[in-house]
Amino acid sequence: EVQLVESGGGLVKPGRSLRLSCTASGFTFGDYAMSWFRQAPGKGLEWVGFIRSKAYGGTTEYAASVKGRFSISRDDSKSIAYLQMNSLKIEDTAVYYCTRDRREGAAGLWGQGTLVTVSS
Amino acid sequence: DIQMTQSPSSVSASVGDRVTITCRASQGISSWLAWYQHKSGKVPKLLIYAASSLQSGVPSRFSGGGSGTHFTLTISSLQPEDFATYYCQQANSFPWTFGQGTKVEIK
Numbered sequence: 749e750v751q752l753v754e755s756g757g758g759l760v761k762p763g764r765s766l767r768l769s770c771t772a773s774g775f776t777f778g779d780y781a782m783s784w785f786r787q788a789p790g791k792g793l794e795w796v797g798f799i800r801s802k803a804y805g806g807t808t809e810y811a812a813s814v815k816g817r818f819s820i821s822r823d824d825s826k827s828i829a830y831l832q833m834n835s836l837k838i839e840d841t842a843v844y845y846c847t848r849d850r851r852e853g854a855a856g857l858w859g860q861g862t863l864v865t866v867s868s
Numbered sequence: 869d870i871q872m873t874q875s876p877s878s879v880s881a882s883v884g885d886r887v888t889i890t891c892r893a894s895q896g897i898s899s900w901l902a903w904y905q906h907k908s909g910k911v912p913k914l915l916i917y918a919a920s921s922l923q924s925g926v927p928s929r930f931s932g933g934g935s936g937t938h939f940t941l942t943i944s945s946l947q948p949e950d951f952a953t954y955y956c957q958q959a960n961s962f963p964w965t966f967g968q969g970t971k972v973e974i975k
Binding site: 783785792793794795798809810811812845850852853854855856858859860861 | 900902904906911912913914918921923953957960962963964965966968
């Protein structure tokens with residue numbers, strides 16, 4: 749079955765770090781760009797960041813709100829994408845989704861999401 | 869950053885109604901536009917990519933149109949399972965940005 753499964757969410761204090769994992773199955777993970785999105789309570793969808801496939805350099809892009817604090821990486825041998833979140837802020841509280849992206853820049857496959865709560 | 873503006877913010881409609889949602893970009897984005905459906909407590913679902921291409925498995929009552937700065941999502945005959953919030957998203961340039969969402973409610 750083609751799917752993405754996020755893990756690593758939880759409750760964390762402001763200023764601390766957390767790493768989310770996105771484990772893919774059912775497709776050739778290395779062929780795809782991957783993204784992370786989030787939805788804060790009562791808010792709309794927000795794009796967090798993007799990592800290209802190795803064929804396109806494996807480079808990353810980030811939203812201004814997380815640039816310098818969050819980083820995305822990938823381990824194609826394990827079919828896992830990571831979101832390393834440092835210096836977490838209360839406003840980072842959200843459900844975080846990883847996605848497999850189409851070449852047209854649309855998120856065609858979504859994981860079930862993982863909740864990150866930043867609170868003292 | 870490219871700003872995406874959806875209208876209306878909410879729409880009240882009945883089963884069988886035709887519903888059209890508009891999305892405007894603050895600058896031209898060619899056809900780099902996607903539409904998503906998001907139901908409360910569920911995972912977002914891609915409906916349309918490249919402005920007018922139907923994602924596999926999505927019912928044909930959904931259609932997308934437009935290019936440049938003006939885009940539409942049309943539901944030709946609203947079904948009970950279509951009551952949800954709909955978002956447009958541009959992928960012309962980073963950062964990718966979303967419209968604020970349009971909530972489709974039961975009349």
